[in-house]
Amino acid sequence: MFGRRNAPVNAPAAPAKSAAKRGSVAAKKPAPAAAAPAQKSAPPPAAPPRVIKPSNDSAAEAQPVEIGGRSDEYFQTKTTIFNALIDTIDLSQLSQLDTETAGEEIRDIVNEIISIKNVQMSIAEQESLLQDICNDVLGYGPLEPLLARDDIADIMVNGANRVFIEVGGKIQLTNVRFRDNAQLMNICQRIVSQVGRRVDEASPICDARLPDGSRVNVIAPPLSIDGAALTIRKFKKDKLRMADLINFGSITPEGAKVLEIVGACRINTLISGGTGSGKTTLLNCMTGFIENDERIITAEDAAELQLQQPHVVRLETRPPNLEGQGEVTMRDLVKNCLRMRPERIIVGEVRGPEAFDLLQAMNTGHDGSMGTLHANSPREGLQRIESMITMGGYNLPSKTIREMIVGSIDIVIQAARLRDGSRRITHITEVLGTEGDTIITQDLFVYDMDAGEDENGAILGRHRSTGIARPAFWDRARYYGREAELAAALDAAAE
Numbered sequence: 001m002f003g004r005r006n007a008p009v010n011a012p013a014a015p016a017k018s019a020a021k022r023g024s025v026a027a028k029k030p031a032p033a034a035a036a037p038a039q040k041s042a043p044p045p046a047a048p049p050r051v052i053k054p055s056n057d058s059a060a061e062a063q064p065v066e067i068g069g070r071s072d073e074y075f076q077t078k079t080t081i082f083n084a085l086i087d088t089i090d091l092s093q094l095s096q097l098d099t100e101t102a103g104e105e106i107r108d109i110v111n112e113i114i115s116i117k118n119v120q121m122s123i124a125e126q127e128s129l130l131q132d133i134c135n136d137v138l139g140y141g142p143l144e145p146l147l148a149r150d151d152i153a154d155i156m157v158n159g160a161n162r163v164f165i166e167v168g169g170k171i172q173l174t175n176v177r178f179r180d181n182a183q184l185m186n187i188c189q190r191i192v193s194q195v196g197r198r199v200d201e202a203s204p205i206c207d208a209r210l211p212d213g214s215r216v217n218v219i220a221p222p223l224s225i226d227g228a229a230l231t232i233r234k235f236k237k238d239k240l241r242m243a244d245l246i247n248f249g250s251i252t253p254e255g256a257k258v259l260e261i262v263g264a265c266r267i268n269t270l271i272s273g274g275t276g277s278g279k280t281t282l283l284n285c286m287t288g289f290i291e292n293d294e295r296i297i298t299a300e301d302a303a304e305l306q307l308q309q310p311h312v313v314r315l316e317t318r319p320p321n322l323e324g325q326g327e328v329t330m331r332d333l334v335k336n337c338l339r340m341r342p343e344r345i346i347v348g349e350v351r352g353p354e355a356f357d358l359l360q361a362m363n364t365g366h367d368g369s370m371g372t373l374h375a376n377s378p379r380e381g382l383q384r385i386e387s388m389i390t391m392g393g394y395n396l397p398s399k400t401i402r403e404m405i406v407g408s409i410d411i412v413i414q415a416a417r418l419r420d421g422s423r424r425i426t427h428i429t430e431v432l433g434t435e436g437d438t439i440i441t442q443d444l445f446v447y448d449m450d451a452g453e454d455e456n457g458a459i460l461g462r463h464r465s466t467g468i469a470r471p472a473f474w475d476r477a478r479y480y481g482r483e484a485e486l487a488a489a490l491d492a493a494a495e
């Protein structure tokens with residue numbers, strides 16, 4: 001009984017299974033001993049008192065989605081038992097045990113508490129309670145059932161009582177909640193400490209990664225006013241492939257064929273789009289068309305790409321430590337890439353002065369390099385590259401920068417998350433040249449949304465080719481022997 005402070009005495013060995021009540025989710029009789037639990041650790045003074053039921057809040061228009069069928073009574077019972085558990089065991093000793101042993105220890109004690117307090121619950125309820133309590137003590141607490149689901153794209157926690165998820169492009173409020181802001185902060189701390197970082201009042205902003213690769217951002221009080229805000233972009237184990245994008249209607253088979261040729265013929269590509277529009281997913285799909293014998297170097301803020309090729313070097317930036325030292329920026333990585341004899345450089349997200357180095361790489365023999373950036377249209381994407389270079393302190397006339405952009409970037413692909421939640425590739429656009437001071441582009445494919453919406457609010461759009469039969473990269477496609485396929489795809493799209 002390692003880790004136990006004072007074991008409950010005279011506890012019957014078996015839990016009160018006989019009192020099982022099938023069909024009811026909640027435990028019927030929370031123990032009276034700890035009738036006013038939960039608010040043990042008061043929220044920091046900056047945080048206003050919390051509303052317990054999210055559905056009472058006027059901002060919550062929709063009913064929260066049920067995760068695991070937990071009711072209010074269940075949460076009360078859980079808090080009672082959890083508090084009794086905390087009084088019984090020494091958490092610091094428990095943390096020295098391996099997860100399995102610690103889990104068993106917790107299970108033993110919780111079973112005893114349940115029978116001593118004579119809490120009536122079914123075996124299934126008891127099992128989920130045990131699981132939840134183990135998750136609270138050893139794992140990511142209430143987040144665990146959300147993390148276990150592969151259909152969730154994002155988890156957004158706005159303080160202890162409001163947890164949103166994005167499923168199928170739609171954001172939904174859930175019934176998941178934390179005991180209090182202190183538990184939420186604890187879990188945030190647990191997550192970021194795994195990558196050697198801290199989050200507290202002194203350093204309230206932190207990026208981290210879960211062991212499964214999910215990208216995490218925490219912003220803690222006092223910066224975030226109503227308790228810590230935790231955002232998780234779930235790592236999809238089975239990344240979407242181009243075939244999935246076709247199935248979802250994000251792109252047509254002909255459009256996908258053109259993208260395949262773009263990827264295979266080493267055409268410099270920029271993927272532009274808003275937050276969560278599917279840029280990284282698309283970049284990952286595009287890298288699937290790279291030949292196996294090419295040396296590829298990827299540079300990302302948090303490694304998300306999953307390249308299948310054998311010859312890949314993956315690099316990741318590093319934030320500064322608490323003393324503000326040791327930062328390695330994207331620019332440092334891209335510059336270093338050039339000394340690593342890459343054939344292609346893939347930059348997860350271009351957002352600063354590294355744009356200059358990427359462009360240089362693109363027109364100095366690293367054809368087929370790719371990157372993503374935040375912008376709402378291909379044209380805006382090119383403008384953003386220009387402003388990133390200007391803001392990077394390069395003292396170049398804007399005409400020179402534009403010529404450099406035109407000389408480096410061949411194709412811009414625009415990804416968008418539409419208002420109905422669907423994700424589409426809305427433009428495949430070529431960069432042709434400059435006319436005076438203006439960059440000239442030409443759309444090959446666009447997504448038309450003129451047809452409005454159906455009765456369910458789904459956008460009735462359609463991909464169409466703009467009728468360009470000979471794109472500017474035609475010669476390049478011919479060089480790689482892909483011109484017949486390109487012509488066929490463009491012809492089919494034009495019909």
Ligand SMILES: Nc1ncnc2c1ncn2[C@@H]1O[C@H](COP(=O)(O)OP(=O)(O)OP(=O)(O)O)[C@@H](O)[C@H]1O
Binds near residue numbers: 233
């Ligand atoms: N075409 C698509 N259809 C449906 N879901 C998609 C599509 N593309 C991406 N997704 C899903 O949308 C979520 C966000 O995708 P992704 O990470 O690629 O976006 P992003 O634009 O890179 O986001 P960020 O700006 O945060 O980096 C992921 O869960 C992904 O699986």
Ligand SMILES: [Mg+2]
Binds near residue numbers: 279280281349
């Ligand atoms: Mg991304």
